[in-house]
Amino acid sequence: MITVVGCDGSPLSQEAMDRLQAASLVVGGRRHLESVRPPERARRIVLGDVPAALAEVDAAEGDVVVLASGDPAFFGILRALRGRGHAPEVLPAVSSVATAFARIGLPWDDAVVVSAHGRDPRTALNACRALPKVAVLTSPACGPGEIAARLAGWDRTLWVAERLGGPGERVVRRTPAEAAASDWADPNVVVVLDEDRLAAAARVHDQPAAPPDGWAHADDFYAHRAGMITKWEVRAVVLSRLRPTLGRLIWDVGAGSGSVGIECAEHHAAVIAIERDPAACELIRRNARSSGVRVVAGAAPEAYDGLPDPDAVFVGGGGLDALGGALARRPETVVATFAAVDRAAAARRLLADAAYEIEGVQLAASRFADLPGGSFRLEAQNPVFVLTGRSR
Incomplete structure (x- = not known):
């Protein structure tokens, strides 16, 4: 029989002790x-090399x-x-995330939990950039300092919970700049908050990643x-x-009203x-x-300097220079729109030269417009022109 016993710093249950x-x-x-302190007769293996231990x-x-x-069933x-x-059989304890939120004194039924342990941290970091309440299970390679440094430019507050349940437990609130400049003890959990969005939320019990209420909103929505x-x-x-x-990061270049982003x-x-355009930024x-x-206020491609690499880019303005600068960052997907045929052709050459697989379409829509007497016209x-490039 295999029993997985969760440890949170509290005394083990009698059932766990018996096992x-x-x-x-x-x-x-x-x-x-x-x-x-397992019994002396039991063989012990330190869980460092996980495949070897398993x-x-x-x-x-x-x-x-x-x-x-x-809780061994929670990212465990x-x-x-x-x-x-x-x-x-699993005998769980309280998860580190639940404990962290309890120490902070925040509800977490509207939080998203992500892991930067043993996997590419981009997904976790992009969740922190996108959502107002995120808990991150960290790793030695991606701890509070690394997370904070890569949130530069986003208005976030970090709560770092160190050694939960142990004698060195500490839970502290920091800005990204403060957290990036500090040293942190393992193990730890980081809670990342966008406090302005949380304060402005109209509904306090929304699910954290509920589907959007439709898409391609009417133009007068913006x-x-x-x-x-x-x-x-x-x-x-x-x-x-x-x-x-x-988990994805998208650039909206020449954003205008910001509708796509x-x-x-x-x-x-x-x-x-x-x-x-400063007025458009407002x-x-x-x-x-x-x-x-x-x-980000600035002209592309110069405005790209210092920004994290995108997974996808939409170029709705800024011209061919904006597109070329985006291609240099090698996103997985690039989508660009053009009204002029010659610019669409030049953009297609740029995508081909950058070894992207290309598809394109011209969209020519006609909308119903009312006429007197209840009739309508087009x-x-x-x-x-909509061009799409996907990296090979």
């Missing part, structure tokens, strides 16, 4: 092995206890054990100047190509809107007040 006393093999982190569990005869932090060892064909907006028919196609989702943010992508901020879009919209 531990009966075990012939005990596997766990060094601090867990030291805190629970191989020992596979080959073990007799009862096995695996010690894990908090249970998934790996089940992936190897085991069906262990404040814009003299029709300078990516029309909803075009926006619907652009969104389908950008594929915004949680805002709708990407509604799909929980992290978004940077880049716009050179429009974007008004339109994006509850979406978490970061606005009102033609300006045709637009």
Whole structure:
């Protein structure tokens, strides 16, 4: 029998103690092995090299206890054990995330939990950039300092919870700059908050990643100047190509009213809107007040300096220089719109020279317009070329 026992610093239950006393093999982190003191006769394996430790569990005869932090079914060892064909019994403790929120005194039914442990941290970082309440399970390679440094430019507050349940427990509130300049003790959990958006939330029990309320909103959903907006028919196609989702970072270049970037943010992508016109930047901020879009004022491609690499880029303004600068950052997807045939052709050459797979379409929509007497006519919209490049 394999039993997975969660440890949160509290005394183990009698059931967990009984399983531990009966075990012939005990596997766990060094601090867990030291805190629970398995019987002398039991073989002990420090859980450093996880695949090697799991191989020992596979080959073990007799009862096995695996010690894990908090709730082993929550970003824990249970998934790996089940992936190897085991069906262990789990005796959980309180998860580190639940403990961290309890120490801070915040509800967390509207939080998203992500992990930067043993995986590419981009997804976790982009969740912190996109959403107002995120808990991050850290790793030595991506701890509070690294997370804070890569949130530069986003208005966030960090709570760092160190050594929860242990004698050195500490929970502190820091700005990203303060957290990036500090040293932190392992293990730790980081809670990242956008306090302005949390304070402005109209509904306190929303699910953290609920689907958006539609997409390709009507043009008058946004404040814009003299029709300078990516029309909803075009926006619907652009969104389908950008594929915004949680964990992705999207640049909206030449953002204008910000409509494309805002709708990407509604799909929980992290978004940077880049716009050179100061008046347009103010429009974007008004339109994006509850979406978490970061606005960068400046002309592309110079405004790209210092920004994190995007997963996808939409170029709605800024011309060929903006497109060429974006391609130099090698995003997975680039979508660009043009009204002029010659610019569309030149953009296609840029995408081809950068070894992107290309597709293109011309969109020419006509909208119903009312006439006297209850009839209607077709009102033609300006045709637009939509080019999409995907990295090979």
